[in-house]
Amino acid sequence: MGVLSICFVSFVILFLISLILFTIGMNFLFNDYTIFIEWELVSLNSSSIVMTFLLDWMSLIFMSFVLLISSLVIYYSSEYMFGDIFINRFIMLVLLFVLSMMLLIISPNLISILLGWDGLGLVSYCLVIYFQNEKSYNAGMLTALSNRIGDVALLLSIAWMLNYGSWNYIFYLQTMSGDLEMSVIGGLVMLAAMTKSAQIPFSSWLPAAMAAPTPVSALVHSSTLVTAGVYLLIRFNILLVDTWAGQFLLVGSGLTMFMAGLGANFEFDLKKIIALSTLSQLGLMMSILSMGFYDLAFFHLLTHALFKALLFMCAGAIIHNMNNFQDIRYMGGLSIHMPFTSSCFNVANFALCGMPFLAGFYSSDLILEVVSQSYINMFSFFLYFFSTGLTVCYSLRLAYYSMTGELHSGALNVLNDEGWVMLRGMMGLLIMSIIGGSLLSWLIFPTPYMICLPSYLKLLTLVVCLLGGFMGYLISSVKLYFFNKSLIYYKLSWFLGSMWFMPYISTYGLISNSLVLGGTVYKSMDQGWSEFIGAQNLYMNLVNMSKYVSSVQNNNLKIYLMFFVFWIIILVSMMIFV
Template sequence: MFVKWSMMLLLLSILFFNFFLVNIFSKNFFLIEYVISSMSSMDLKFYFLFDWISNLFICIVLLISSMVIMYSNSYMNSDKNKNCFCIIVLMFVLSMIMLILMPNMLMIILGWDGLGLVSYCLVIFYQSTNSYNSGMMTIISNRVGDVMMIMSVLFLFNFGSFDFMSLNKTELILGIFIILAGMTKSAQIPFSAWLPAAMAAPTPVSSLVHSSTLVTAGVYLMIRFNYLFTESLNMMFLLKISLITMMMSGMNAYFETDFKKIIAFSTLSQLSMMMIIISLNMPELAFFHLVMHAIFKSMLFLCAGLIIHFMNGNQDIRMLGNFFKVSPVIMSCMFISILSLMGYPFIGGFYSKDLILEFFFLKINNLILLLLFMMSIIFTFMYCIRLLYFMMLKSILSMNYYSVILDFKMVIPIYVLTLFLLISGNFILWTVVMNSKIIFVSLMSKFIGMILMMLSFYVSFFIFKSSLKYKYSMEFFYKMWFLSSLTSMIFMLNNKNLLKMSMMDWKWMEMMGPTGFKNEMNKLALPNFWLNLISFNKILILIMLMILFLT
C-alpha cells in the first residue's frame, strides 16, 4: 500500500512540475470554474487555479509526501495501524492540495479545516496522555485561525462574491483577518506553543507537517493574498511580531537538547523569516524560501527519524556523536541539510536566505529592527553550529545502537531529497526570482551574511569552552518565554483546585479513552478471564441452590 501510493504521488509531482514549466515560461495560467448554485446576485463557484505558484508548491508537497510515505513503510513497519496511518497522511495531503488550488474563500475553508482536523488525528496517533494534551493544544490554537477565516467569509458576503480575485483594492479589516489566520497556522507569537507540542506525532508526520503542509499553510495564504493587506499599519505589525518570534525561537533552539524540538524551533524561526519578507512586500522571495525550506527541513526530519530509530527512541543530541561511525553517508546528508539551514554558500537555502538578508538591509532603516534581525540570524547560526558540534565532534554520553542495518526504503528518500536540494536552489532562483526583480546593494550588505556567520562561530566557540551552569533565571529561555503556560494554562496559575481537577481529567482520559478501551478488550480476549470472573465460592453457592430446588 505504501509503495503504490508513494509511486503515484511521485508521478503526480512530475506532472505538476511540467505544468509549472509551461506556466512560468509562457507566463499564463489555467482557471477551471464550476458554478454549484446561484442565489439572487451571488454565485457559489468551485475554482481550481493552476498558476506557477500553485503548480510548483503542489509539486514540492507531492514529492515530499511521496518520500515520507515510502520512508514510513519501514519506519511504521511494526505498528499494527500502519495502513490507517497511510490513509490519514493521504487525507492530510489532499487537504493541503485543496488549500493550494482554490482561490475561493469557502473552498479554502474546506482545506484549512481539513488540515486542522487531520493534524489532530496524526498528533494523537500514539495514544497517551502527552499526545492527547499536545493534540488539544494544536487544535484549539488553530481554532482561532478558523474563526478569522469564517469572519472573512462573512465580510466577503457584503461584496456579493467569495472570490479573492473579485477584490481589486486593499481592505484593512479583511487584511487583519487574513494576518491573524496566518499567524495561528504558522505559529507566530502568541500562538507559538502548539508547534513544539506537535512533536508528539510520529517522525514521518513531523517531516510532512513542519516542511510543506500544516505550518506553511498560513504563509502560503498570505503570499497568495498579500495584496489585501498592503496597508503600512498591517505590514509594520506583522514585521514586529515576526522579528520577536524569530528571536524567541532561535534562543529556545540554542538551549534545547531534544533533537526533534530543536528542528521544530528552527522551523518556527524560518517561518518568521518568511513572514518578515512578506511584510516587506516581497511575496515571490517568501515563496522561494518556503520551497527551499520545505525541501531541506523534510530531509532533516527524515535523517533525524532514522537516527532516533537506531537510538531506540532516544532524542537527546548529547548522544549523537557515535552515529557518524555507524552511518557516515546519512550523517553527511544531515550535515548538508544543516548547512542549507544556516545559509552556507551555494547549498539550497543559501540562495533564498542571502536574498532575504540583502532585501531586509535595503528596505529597513530602523536601528532597533536591524539589531533584532541580526541577533535572530546569529542565533540561527549558533544553534546550527551547536547541532553540528554535538553531531560531529563531541559525544558526552555513550549510547548503544540496536539495529544498524539500513533499510533501503528509509535511505532512498533521503538521497532523493539531498539531490533535489543541491539542484533546486539555483534552478528556482533563475526561473522564478530573477524574472521579477534585481536587487542592488552595497558591498557591506552583500557580505553581511558571511560576517554574521563568522561572528556566530566565534561566539559559539567561546560558549563551548566556558561552562554554563543551569540557573532558574534561564527557565525563561528554556520554556519559550513561558508562552506555553500563558496560552494554555493561564487560568490554572493561581488555582490549585483547577490543577487537581485537570490531573483527574488526564487520568480519566487515560482510563476511559482509547488506551483503556484497548486494555479492556485485551482482557476479554484472554480465556482465563472468564474463569477468574466466576470464583470458586460462587460455584459452590450455585450448586447448593440447585440441590435445594431439586429436592
C-alpha cells in the same frame, strides 16, 4: 495488498503527479498563463453552488513540491512505521492531509479555503495523537485549540466578504487594498495565518506537535500545515503593503524569529530543536512578506521545505538507531557509526545555515540583501541579522553534540545505515537540497535582482554567520560551561529556553482556565438551571400528568364514584354561595 506495496504505489503515483504539475507550472510561468476553473455543483432556479479552482504558476509549483515531499515521506514511512499494525490508517491520514493542502492551494474562494484549512486542522489533530498517550493527547488538544482561533478569524472574514457579493477574494484584492474599512479582512486573514504558522503569541503549539510520528513532522514542518498560513498571506499580499497589519506582522514575525533562535540554543530534544528552527524560518518568511516581497517569501518557502523535510527524516533515522532516545546529550560520534545519515543531516544543516551554493543560501542570502537595501528601522534590521547568527549557532551546536566525540548512550546500541528504504527516501531530498535553490532561482527569477550594496553590508551576512558558528562551538564545548553559566543565570536561561514562558501562559493560563470555566458553566447551566427550568422540568411534569391521565382511563368504579361525589360537592357549594 501488503503494507510495503501500498506505500510504494502511493509513492509512485504522487511522484509522477508531482513531476507533471512541475512541468505544467513551468509552462505557465514562462508563458504567463493563469487558468480559472468554475465547476457548478448544484443549480436551483437562480441559485447555484460553484466550486472554483485557480491554477497559476505559484499554485502548480507549490502543489508539485508538496506532492514530491509527501511521496518521499510515505516511502520513508513504510520502513519507519513498519512495526505498526495500523500503518494503513496512518497512510490514509497522511493522504487526507495532503488532499486538504491541495484544496487550500488551488482555492481562490474563502469557503473552499476554509474546507482545506479545517481539514488540515482536523487531520493534524488525528496525527498528533497517533501515539495514544497522555502527552500526545495534551499536545493534540493544544494544537487544535490554538488553531481554532485562526479558524474563527477566517469565518469572520468570510462574513465580512458578504459586502462584496462573492467569496472569490482574488477579484477584490485591489478594491480591498484601497478601502480602509475593508482592511479588516486583511487583519482577520493575518490573524488566521499567524495561528496556523505559529507566530507570537501562538507559538507554543508548534514544538508540542512533535508528539506526532517523525514522518508526519517531516511533512507538517516542511510544506503543509505550518506553511498554509504563509501561502494564504502570499495570496493576500496586497492587503499587507503599507498598512498597520503589515507593520504589526513585521514586528511579530521578527520577534518570533528571534525567540525561536534563542530557544533552540537552550533545547536538548533533537526534534524540538528542528521544530524551533522551523519556527524561526517561518518568522523569516512572514517578515519579508510583510515588507511586500511575496516572491522572495515563496522562494524561501520552497527551498526551506526541501532541506527541512530531509532534516526531520535524518532525525527519525537517528532516533530509530538510538532506541527512541531524542536527547542530543546521549548522542555523539554518529558520523563514524552512521556515515550516510550523518552526511545527509549535515547537508540539510548547512543548507539551513545558508552555506553558499546549497538550497538555503539562494533564498536566505537574497532576503538579507534585500532587507539591507530596504527602508527598515534598526530594531527589525537587528532581528533579521541576529536571528541568522542564532540559526548558525544552534545548527553547529546540534552537529557538535550529535556528530563529534564518542557515543554517550548505552553499550548495546547497534548503530548502522542499513534502513535502505529510509535511506533511499532521504536520497531524493538530499539531491534537491543541493540543487533545488539554484534550480528555483533560475526558474522563478529569470531576470536576476540587481542588488547594489556597499562592501560592509554585502559581507555582513557572512560575518554574522561566522560569528554565530563560533558562538555555537563555544556554547557546545566544555570551556564555556566550565563555570556553569546557565546555572548561574538560571532564571534567565529558563525564560529564554522556554519560549518566553508562552507554553505556560497558553497551556496553564489560557487553555486550562478556559476548559475549567467551560466545565463550570456546563455543569451549572447546561446540566443545572437550564435542565431544572427547561427540558427536564417539562419532562417530569408531562410524566406526572400522563400518570394521572392513565389512572383515570383505567375504568375503575371507585375512581368514577370519587369524581362523581367531587363534582356534586362543587355544584352544591356553588348553589349555596349563589
